[in-house]
Amino acid sequence: MALGSTPRMTLGGTDLSVVGRTRIYVCGVTPYDVTHLGHAATYVWVDAVDRVLRRLGGQVEVCRNVTDVDDVLFAAAERAGGLYEQFAAVQQFHFEQDMDLLGVRKPAHEPRAHVFVPQVVALAQSLLDKGAAYESAGSVYLPGAGVAEQAGLDRDTAERLVKEYGGRLDDPAKRDPIDQAVWQVSGEGEPAWDSPWGPGRPGWHAECTAMALSTYGPSMDLHAGGADLRFPHHAFEAAQAQAATGVVPFARAWMHVGIVQLEGPKMAKSVGNLVFAKDLVQQSSPGAVRTMLLDRRYDEPWDYTPEVLQRAAARNDELYRAAGTPGTDQAAWEAVLAALAGDLDVPRALDIALEEGGQVARDLTTVLAL
Numbered sequence: 001m002a003l004g005s006t007p008r009m010t011l012g013g014t015d016l017s018v019v020g021r022t023r024i025y026v027c028g029v030t031p032y033d034v035t036h037l038g039h040a041a042t043y044v045w046v047d048a049v050d051r052v053l054r055r056l057g058g059q060v061e062v063c064r065n066v067t068d069v070d071d072v073l074f075a076a077a078e079r080a081g082g083l084y085e086q087f088a089a090v091q092q093f094h095f096e097q098d099m100d101l102l103g104v105r106k107p108a109h110e111p112r113a114h115v116f117v118p119q120v121v122a123l124a125q126s127l128l129d130k131g132a133a134y135e136s137a138g139s140v141y142l143p144g145a146g147v148a149e150q151a152g153l154d155r156d157t158a159e160r161l162v163k164e165y166g167g168r169l170d171d172p173a174k175r176d177p178i179d180q181a182v183w184q185v186s187g188e189g190e191p192a193w194d195s196p197w198g199p200g201r202p203g204w205h206a207e208c209t210a211m212a213l214s215t216y217g218p219s220m221d222l223h224a225g226g227a228d229l230r231f232p233h234h235a236f237e238a239a240q241a242q243a244a245t246g247v248v249p250f251a252r253a254w255m256h257v258g259i260v261q262l263e264g265p266k267m268a269k270s271v272g273n274l275v276f277a278k279d280l281v282q283q284s285s286p287g288a289v290r291t292m293l294l295d296r297r298y299d300e301p302w303d304y305t306p307e308v309l310q311r312a313a314a315r316n317d318e319l320y321r322a323a324g325t326p327g328t329d330q331a332a333w334e335a336v337l338a339a340l341a342g343d344l345d346v347p348r349a350l351d352i353a354l355e356e357g358g359q360v361a362r363d364l365t366t367v368l369a370l
């Protein structure tokens with residue numbers, strides 16, 4: 001492709017590739033569980049952005065944190081009878097093996113929450129100094145009303161989401177039930193660290209804020225995560241960062257990956273309807289699973305069924321058959337790249353590659369690791 005004609009990658013209307021590096025942050029897993037298809041979808045989509053930007057000549061850095069300070073992790077480690085640090089390290093090892101199996105490139109940065117506790121304390125202190133947060137009974141809270149309003153949520157929805165994602169509405173130390181802890185008093189038997197407000201531990205959103213600021217400074221190009229993290233997690237993460245640094249926006253673009261459902265409810269351990277990424281790769285192939293995850297709009301929810309995987313495997317086979325044919329069409333390849341660069345239109349890129357075959361199909365399997 002001639003210089004100057006390389007398309008620029010846009011996501012949700014934001015031009016990601018401007019000059020130099022593209023900084024991507026994706027909320028990582030809480031390492032207490034096997035990688036399910038919902039996790040796989042998020043990380044394979046981020047991997048697709050990474051690979052497409054590289055193909056377009058960008059310098060990409062991906063930061064995928066490890067949330068190894070979390071209630072569910074403490075509880076799971078206790079059930080397993082081990083120290084949470086060791087338990088988390090073993091689970092993280094399995095997660096990384098699953099990412100390898102799915103062909104996800106290793107991130108440039110992989111911060112672990114337990115290492116960033118001093119940075120969360122600094123963040124909480126900065127928010128207090130600016131009058132953006134308040135201290136109460138040994139915890140530090142960020143007021144939630146403005147954050148919910150900014151996210152366009154009414155009161156009932158905000159309360160429901162805070163409750164759904166582990167926030168205690170009845171915490172007596174809060175001024176408002178939807179306020180979220182930047183720093184919180186540790187529960188019985190949970191690990192605790194020293195702070196100016198007494199022993200405690202970081203709030204979930206504050207962990208990501210501290211890790212993102214520590215990795216990239218006050219702003220980034222793309223923040224990604226599952227659509228279920230939109231509120232309260234991402235909204236508070238951004239609000240805290242912006243209040244502490246004064247730099248707006250914290251993220252130039254957001255990528256919220258559509259929820260994977262199993263005939264209705266969201267796939268989640270608490271619902272008990274998990275489909276594991278590893279099992280699907282063993283039943284089919286990494287290329288078939290990646291095709292299933294990517295051959296759709298990234299932001300739409302969808303239902304997993306074995307038939308969806310079979311159809312994806314057939315489409316993946318078709319792509320490989322097409323790749324075995326002769327021919328190379330520069331205009332078709334440019335159309336494939338333009339589809340990928342324009343809000344990651346993988347279905348269109350695949351359709352073109354299947355029709356053209358040859359080098360165009362071979363290059364698409366490489367770019368998306370299909």
Ligand SMILES: [Zn+2]
Pocket residue numbers: 026027028208233237
């Ligand atoms: Zn996060």
